[in-house]
Amino acid sequence: MRLHTAAIDKSRTRRFLDAVNIPLLVWTVALLVYGSIMVTSATSGMAGASALARRHVVGIAVGLVPLGVAWLIDYTKLKHWSGPLMILFALLLVSPRIPGLGDTAKGATSWLQIFGVRLFQPSEPAKLVFIVIMAALISEYEGKIDTPRDAARVLGYLAAAVVLIMLQPDLGTGLVFVGITAAMLLVGGMKGRYFAVLALVAALGVVGVLGIDSTLDRMAGHDVALKDYQKDRLLVFIDPGRDPAGAGYNLAQSKIAIGSGGVSGTGLGSGTQSNLHFLPERHTDFIFAVLGEELGFTGAVVLLGLYLALLVTSLAIATSSRDLYGALIVAGVMGMWLFQILENIGMTVGIMPITGIPLPFMSFGSSAMVTNMGAVGLLLSVWSRRYGT
């Protein structure tokens, strides 16, 4: 309230500029343009290429809605909505498991038109819901999580979310949850030695999941929980020589594509590896491989530079937040982006296991696009309310 009278004195433009974080918008738009160029290049020569490029742009346009909505919502109000948000979160993650959800109501005619085509992946928006829930939880400790009991409670929430996502099962998104939580706990003031415990538990968890899953598969006589291909991907990461043409095929082809790009790349649309169909999923999860081949190290540096700018701007917004809760939301979004960048680019260059995680703002796919635009909206909400209302 202190600043309220001052705000009235400011001109309209001035107030608008205050509400908008110009650098954040600039970096976002730059990434979206870069992504659209790469998707267009990656899809050229595929069946229905122009339709695909158009769908990418439509995804961006649709993303403006969650961006605007998240911006307009006073994020401080979200703090009191944890209960309903948890129900929403659970519904989002469980919904793909409910047979025929939303389809029977529309009848078979419309269902056939969308047959086999997912409307959206609920696990994507669930990431934002998760961030908001965790921010409310962690902010309760007012920046100090130093008893095992407190740490256990926070990690318990994370564990519950991971269990829910493994129902699908979607290992990649589960790991994103861990990345989000780690970033939030860092800002939320968890004791250093608990991080070591977290890392240990995560590592043991992956090994344990693999072990338990194999046992479960044997007991059930068929594939339960983790799919065999998911296990293969993890095992290939641990031992790349295991099967260079089978599960290791994607990795090998992607590395060849990126490596052969050299310093300046082969030029947009003329990547031989991607155009000769060697590169799988080249417009979605492996978009970076196309970028690496066609635009080379130069193009990769530009992309990493844009990500750096985006994350530094986000950090500035976190610092300016009027409360810890807002800072935690920003930290969560940063954790989400950073982890996805690390995992996606990392897998294409062979330093991370292959999981289906899209590259923020770059990969084709509306669910992720809409989610990331919504995340930008959340950041703007924190920024524009930094002085209080």
Added chain:
Amino acid sequence: MATQPQDLKSRFAALGAVVIIVLTVLLIRLWSMQVLSGDRYAALAKNNRIREISLDATRGRILDRKGRALVTNRATLAVSVDPANEKVRDLIIRAQSADTDDDPTRAELEEAFGALATMLHMTPQEVFAKVADSKVEALRPRVVAVDVPLDVVAQLAERSQDFPGVRIEETSVREYPYGSVGAHVLGYTGEISEAEFAASDPTSGYELGDIVGKAGAEAQFESVLQGDKGRRLIEVNASGKPQRIIDEQPPVTGRDVRLTIDIDVQKVAEEQLAAALTEAHRQNFNKAKAGAAVVLDVTTGEVVAMASAPSYDPQVFLGGISEAEWKKLTDKASEYPLNNRAIMGAYPPASTFKVVTGLAGLDAGITYSGKSYYCPGKWTEMGAQWPKWCWKHSGHGTISFEGGIEESCDTVFYEIGYQFYQREKEELQAYARKFGLGSATGIDLPGEVKGRVPDAAWKKKFNEKYPEWQTWLPGDTVNIAIGQGDLLVTPLQMASVYAGVANGGVVMRPHVLKDVLDSEGKVARSYTPQELSDVGASSDDLGIMRRALVRVTETGTGAGAFRGFGVSVAGKTGTAQVAGKDDYAWFCGFAPADKPRYAVAVVVEQGGHGGSVAGPAGRNILAKLLGEPIKEVHTTDVSR
């Protein structure tokens, strides 16, 4: 900030450090791969020895409502020519180049494909036309013939040196255990066209040369029937020759689709349509060559049978249709047998439309049960200079509203139509639209037409260039009232109207999909019946109309066709006038009249009279559905 600023600052710094570390790690890795080892990877890329080839999935089957396979697959031997063969490749490149001087000569084609062509009973030019087809993916073997007899296969294999690039492959083609029965509903398959390929969903993985559904259920349910392609990774040597299979992901067979069609009823419907054509010829309507019949389940909208004449044999499309066959199927002289007239044919409904006019009149209070009319034969209400004739020129004399339905008296409906005109609200057209006329029913089959319900706005637009024809006249409404004028309906729409009357005024959306089965043959998803529209007719009015329609088959214009029929039928005959053609014969109805289950619509183009040509066909189709004996009926009808 509410909490210790000092503490938080260091935590933000730590988060910033994590960002820097992660991006730096990626940067270093990229530096090492792209800048330091770039040349090594470039060499690897050049020698990339792994090739991916896709494996076609078997198409799902199409079953009838009782699970009998209507379209299935059978393995067959196909002869194809490999475009990678040097000699063949040279000919293809020369044929496809812009330079026509360079085209392969007759002698060259004779030399390359002469022996093969003789064995396949083709000409060398025909063989080469398939080999040089630019629509097929460059490296895919070109199928020249399927269903090649075993002795031919044996000879080709023995003397393989004489046949450059020729390969024998086992392939799977569509099989039709019931021959051409249901051809229009089932549709046919063919190679994906360039336009279809460009428009396809990229994630579906189509390639040029793929076989896709082209018409009917095959096209409508393509995404379900298609299945998922497999892929095989093969290692090749420097010259591109396959060395070994490295990895194989088997294709996933498409899903089976169960239709609402009952193949037994379908067969009878097609036979009866053919019989109606014969009967028309017997009555000297010699131009009768085409028609359609539809059977609907009135409570669900399920299409139990849908026949269209003339028909075609879907087998001619296997392995690519020849140009001569295609010409025959798309020629006017053969009456366009590929068209499914049940949904693509738009006809004036004639007297079968009197059900709509009658219910609209009852609803508007223009007429009522037992209302008395006088039919002088020549009706001059619109003025002596605009006379309209009842089909019975001598007149029906004094006749009730119900009698007007029973005897199909035009005068009764002229009167009703004229009153609608005078009310100036286009209520008759609005009522027809409530039954779904004038717009597509939305049936799950491609190519449905909308038909037309004319009104003043339409007439004005239609005659844009002729101002003197733009005014809506009383005669226009009067013509609609007897189902003539500019009114156009499809047989499916008309069956839906009668199904709606039978179903308490609720029209269900007609559909052919019953369910989709999973790989174990269990139902994966079922079609949920949907309401297309609720006409909002009162049960009193519907009762009046139903009783009048029963009188049609008992003592009226349909009595001849239904003599001796064991179940009470509500029906209506129609005889449509079409400029420059012989009359079109109609029959629409539903049965059992008191507890309706099925609605049927039959139309015979240029077949003459509804009661004697379409009526008997409708009778026998209903007989099949209700367990009554089917019998040949010869009767006379002079009504419209």
